[in-house]
Amino acid sequence: RKGWLDKLKAGLRKTGSSIATVFTGTQIDDALYEELETALLMADTGVKATEHLLADLKRRVKDNKTTDPAAVKGLLAEAIADLLTPLQKRLVIGEHKPTVIMVAGVNGAGKTTSIGKLTRHLANEGATVLLAAADTFRAAAREQLAVWADRNTVEIITQEGGDPAAVSFDAVSAGKARGRDVVLVDTAGRLPTQLHLMEELKKIKRVVQKADATAPHEVLLVIDGNTGQNALMQVKAFDEALGLTGLVITKLDGTAKGGVICAIAREKPVPIYFIGVGEKLEDLETFDAKEFAQALLN
Ligand code: GDP
Numbered sequence: 256r257k258g259w260l261d262k263l264k265a266g267l268r269k270t271g272s273s274i275a276t277v278f279t280g281t282q283i284d285d286a287l288y289e290e291l292e293t294a295l296l297m298a299d300t301g302v303k304a305t306e307h308l309l310a311d312l313k314r315r316v317k318d319n320k321t322t323d324p325a326a327v328k329g330l331l332a333e334a335i336a337d338l339l340t341p342l343q344k345r346l347v348i349g350e351h352k353p354t355v356i357m358v359a360g361v362n363g364a365g366k367t368t369s370i371g372k373l374t375r376h377l378a379n380e381g382a383t384v385l386l387a388a389a390d391t392f393r394a395a396a397r398e399q400l401a402v403w404a405d406r407n408t409v410e411i412i413t414q415e416g417g418d419p420a421a422v423s424f425d426a427v428s429a430g431k432a433r434g435r436d437v438v439l440v441d442t443a444g445r446l447p448t449q450l451h452l453m454e455e456l457k458k459i460k461r462v463v464q465k466a467d468a469t470a471p472h473e474v475l476l477v478i479d480g481n482t483g484q485n486a487l488m489q490v491k492a493f494d495e496a497l498g499l500t501g502l503v504i505t506k507l508d509g510t511a512k513g514g515v516i517c518a519i520a521r522e523k524p525v526p527i528y529f530i531g532v533g534e535k536l537e538d539l540e541t542f543d544a545k546e547f548a549q550a551l552l553n
Contacts, residue, residue: 259540262508262532264550266480270298270512275552278328283316287324291331298514298551299483304521308334332548338517339544344526346473346501348382353430353438355463355470357423358503359456359493360477362444365505365531367396369477370441371403372531372539373503378407382436387426388413389459390443400441406536419443419455420462427466440471447492457496475528477503480511487515490523505531508538513551 274294277287288309295305308331315321315330348354356373360366374384386404388411390396397413404411410433412426423440430438442459445452463470476493478486486504493499504516507530519525527542 259508259532259538260546260550262538263530263540263547264553266506266508266511266532267513267550268553269510270294270514270551274298274331275328278324278331280324283322283324283327287327288313295514295517298512299486299518300514301484301487301518301522304338304514304517307521308338308517311337328552332545332552335517335548335551336545338520339547341524342502342516342520342527343542343544344501344528345541346528348377348380348437351467351469351472353385353427353435353467354472355427355430355438355440355467356473356475357440357442357460357463357471357497358475358477359442359497360444361446361479361489364444364477364479364482365503366444366477367399367403367441368534369503369505369529369531369539370400370439371406372536373529374403374407374409374439375536376529376539377437378409383434384409384437384439385426385430385433385435386411387423387438387440389419389423389426389440391415391417391419391422392443396441396443420459423459424462424466427463427470431467447489447496453492453496460497473500474498475501475503476525477505480504480507480513480515480530481509483512483515484518487518487522490519490525494523494525499525501526501528503527503529503531503539504542508532513547516547 277291311334388397
């Protein structure tokens with residue numbers, strides 16, 4: 256299954272190619288670095304990560320006594336991979352039973368789809384999963400999650416119009432009573448600026464803790480890879496409210512620029528457990544810093 260890497264490359268190619276063309280000249284000079292700075296900023300890398308990468312790259316060029324611009328591209332790939340390596344972490348379950356995973360995100364980020372994919376991933380690893388539909392207000396959201404539950408043949412705990420925190424409490428209790436390995440709590444999509452909804456998320460977390468003092472064991476944020484620099488703001492805001500343990504970055508098979516992952520690494524390094532590279536159940540991949548760096552510069 257290496258097809259996903261082609262999808263990732265194709266998705267990143269738009270901006271990736273504009274970074275890559277910086278290195279087609281014959282000289283390593285100020286003009287090259289200026290062009291590279293622009294290309295990185297255009298790819299949503301942000302000022303801080305761009306500055307870091309440029310300084311790191313210049314040091315590598317000096318250390319390696321590099322004179323060929325094409326070789327500089329390879330050094331940039333190494334600099335990006337080094338920046339992103341701390342984000343490369345695997346989601347580990349099994350220490351707690353059930354492992355309670357709370358999932359948040361803004362509407363349309365791909366949260367429900369990612370939960371469906373994650374359920375499949377966990378089932379493939381032999382874990383039994385119980386889903387909690389804590390988006391109690393939107394019938395469509397519950398129905399959509401129920402479809403993913405069906406596809407994966409897993410149980411779902413839901414309650415029409417109930418309190419999201421109460422549903423989450425019930426789900427964690429049921430997960431414990433039934434001996435499930437994982438309870439995945441799907442929360443309603445919300446913007447970080449909707450303060451009452453952010454309070455609701457904090458309440459879900461508090462109430463989950465009442466059902467199991469060690470829970471939630473993971474708090475994931477799903478972000479759309481196409482949201483650019485706004486993704487960094489989302490990571491900061493949701494982390495402040497909930498204390499994030501991991502990210503899922505979706506739609507990297509589309510038109511995402513990808514640079515924002517460097518910005519996250521530099522400014523708010525929350526591990527990336529998974530990336531989404533399509534709409535189907537199997538389109539979920541673990542994040543690999545080196546592969547990502549190479550795809551960005553392909
Ligand atoms: P939610 O509102 O955050 O729950 O978002 P959904 O899970 O409903 O997803 C919104 C849209 O994005 C749907 O059309 C999904 O099929 C699509 N989507 C989700 N993840 C991916 C992905 O990794 N790649 C692509 N191309 N589309 C995705």
